[in-house]
Amino acid sequence: MLSVPASRRSPLLSAMRSLGMGHWSCQAAERRLVLSADAAAIMGMDCAIPSCLDDLFSHFVAESAERLKNAFLACLGSGTPIDAEVLLASPPDRSRWVRFVGESVPDTENETGEIHGAVQDITTYKRVREETLRLTMRLTTTLASITEAFVTVDRQGRLTHVNRESERLLVRTAGQLLGRPIFELLDGEVQGLLRTQIENALAGNQRTEFEDFYPELDKWLEIRIHPYAEGLAMYLRDVSERRQSQNQLTLLRMGIERINDIVAVARVGGVGVSDASISFVNDAFERQTGFSREEVIGHPPDILRHVMGEDLVKSLAQEAIEPNAHTLLRREVLLRRRDGTTFWMDLDVVPVHDDQGQLTHWMAVGRDVTERRLAEEKSTTLLFSTRSPASPTASC
Structure with missing residues (x-):
């Protein structure tokens, strides 16, 4: 049992139970294990409760059993605290993860006499973490597949993500970009336009789109801004060729019109x-x-x-x-x-x-x-009017 005064034991056990935890203890000399009812229930051992460490390890899959065994041996040998996440050897449709934590309690000769600790069901936590990892991998793959320059900024306009195309377009590495306000990196021809558009998008939670010329890059950029909970997602596209074509067409149209x-x-x-x-x-x-x-x-x-x-x-x-x-x-x-x-x-x-x-x-x-x-008609008329019929020859 935990080395806790009886007067404080009941509130402590109630607190552990509310956290989905159960306590356990192990006598170092005999390797005898004592599991509380809560700890046994957490691990699904209501019928056959292990009474020794070897029996305990047999309830886990091979890799987890080895990890937990090494953690106990380290604690018994050198007093290293136990903290291990292990998978019970239950059917795949009922996979159950638990976390073992424990600390050694020295005996009179200052050696490990007992280990006291707790076990907690972390199955839900592991599933959420795995799902988060899958979503993160999916998001990373999606972001990597975007061929346009794509960045995200926080609500202060600081860059939190850049893809390779944005590095190429902005002629800077991710290390030079991340954490810096984007409106300090992109100074457009229209002074303050980017910052104003970012602030308006955040304030109104509305999508916006605009174009501006950026002299440092010598490019026209089309910037599309999409708000989301943590900040803004922004797509940047080089439209210099289109703008040049538009300008040429405008000049051509003006010439044709005149x-x-x-x-x-x-x-x-x-x-x-x-x-x-x-x-x-x-x-x-x-x-x-x-x-x-x-x-x-x-x-x-x-x-x-x-x-x-x-x-x-x-x-x-x-x-x-x-x-x-x-x-x-x-x-x-x-x-x-x-x-x-x-x-x-x-x-x-x-x-x-x-x-x-x-x-x-x-x-x-x-x-x-x-x-x-009219000139041709006049010339033709004049030509025919100057011609006169031939005069008869006078007889001698």
């Missing part, structure tokens, strides 16, 4: 012209035709019948839907403005195909050639 030639683009929607829709017209189109963007964008090309005439619309549409329509369609046409006045245009219609060779758009580019046509 040139004097008419430019119109129609998106192909099916096999007929009625399935297509106008997706872009420039400023010159509005000036020359008198129609605004709002009136034509989103409508099929036959809305331009007033400008081009029904016969021309049908003719161009027929050529456009030909199976082998991969070449430039070009002609000079007489067009009519919204106010009824006319003008001559040198019109090119160009097919646009995707990477698979599928027709996706038609682009029409037209140049006003009215002055040239």
